[in-house]
Amino acid sequence: MLMSFFAQAEETGNQKVLKVCADPYMLPFSNQEEQGYENRIADLFAKKLGAKLEYTWFPQRLGFIRNTLRKETGTSGEYACDLVITAPEKFDLAATTEPYYTTSYMLVYVKGRGLDEVTDPQTLGKFMEEKKPDLKFGLSDQGPAQLWAFYQGLMGNVVPFQGQPGDPTVNPGQQMIDQLIAGKIDATIIWGPTAGYYAKQYKDKAELVLLPMKDDPKNPEMKFIYKMAMAVRFGEKEWKEEINKLIKDNKKEIHKILTDFSVPLVVQD
Numbered sequence: 001m002l003m004s005f006f007a008q009a010e011e012t013g014n015q016k017v018l019k020v021c022a023d024p025y026m027l028p029f030s031n032q033e034e035q036g037y038e039n040r041i042a043d044l045f046a047k048k049l050g051a052k053l054e055y056t057w058f059p060q061r062l063g064f065i066r067n068t069l070r071k072e073t074g075t076s077g078e079y080a081c082d083l084v085i086t087a088p089e090k091f092d093l094a095a096t097t098e099p100y101y102t103t104s105y106m107l108v109y110v111k112g113r114g115l116d117e118v119t120d121p122q123t124l125g126k127f128m129e130e131k132k133p134d135l136k137f138g139l140s141d142q143g144p145a146q147l148w149a150f151y152q153g154l155m156g157n158v159v160p161f162q163g164q165p166g167d168p169t170v171n172p173g174q175q176m177i178d179q180l181i182a183g184k185i186d187a188t189i190i191w192g193p194t195a196g197y198y199a200k201q202y203k204d205k206a207e208l209v210l211l212p213m214k215d216d217p218k219n220p221e222m223k224f225i226y227k228m229a230m231a232v233r234f235g236e237k238e239w240k241e242e243i244n245k246l247i248k249d250n251k252k253e254i255h256k257i258l259t260d261f262s263v264p265l266v267v268q269d
Helices: 005-011 037-049 121-131 145-151 172-181 192-201 237-249 251-260
Strands: 017-022 052-057 083-088 101-110 137-140 158-161 187-191 208-212 225-232
Touching (some): 017 037, 037 052, 037 083, 037 251, 101 172, 101 192, 137 145, 137 172, 145 187, 158 172, 172 192, 172 208, 187 192, 192 208, 237 251
Parallel strands (some): 017 052
Antiparallel strands (some): 083 225, 101 187, 101 208
């Protein structure tokens, strides 16, 4: 049976170390200055465990898990890092904990620029057809929005964006919001935590309207609401349960961190 990570550290007399896998450039999640909500949660866990916090940095894109959680270092059987703070529930590439929050994608536009009548994302296509046929709709090449935009009749209005730009220091969500505020696009769909964070950060520049996207039971491939968990390596059951306990015991503190970062939280029955 695999021993827990910290039990091994104690047996060998080593100082406890919480090794976290994270993106060095991707607020509101994490950055090298440790300013994201993943950094805040990692710091909370390290303090609760009496451990030193260390990071392995790698951009959140193809190869992230391979170059962090699964990357072996040396010949001692150790890995570059042992915990991913944010991963979708039932993630294919790693074992996930119990979910600790639920959020959704958001339809985002700037208040006062002609879209204020749109209070439900499902009415955008009709509104555009009747009142704003020249609407410019920012659309990432990743995520569930492409099919939604097709059903809404927006494909002829799309301004495309790369979900994984060649420069890993570029935050694609922030880039789309910058273009929205600059008036180069009229509306877009962005992952909820990114939308909530930059709506708060940019409140002096513009007031952003965030409308939660909802799942369509008739089109399960258009999924917009996700339960988010943490991730560890497959087979490390004791370590996973240790993280589950930290999540459960620190539920209020984690919730406060998420709300401090304006993460839109979805309450489900």
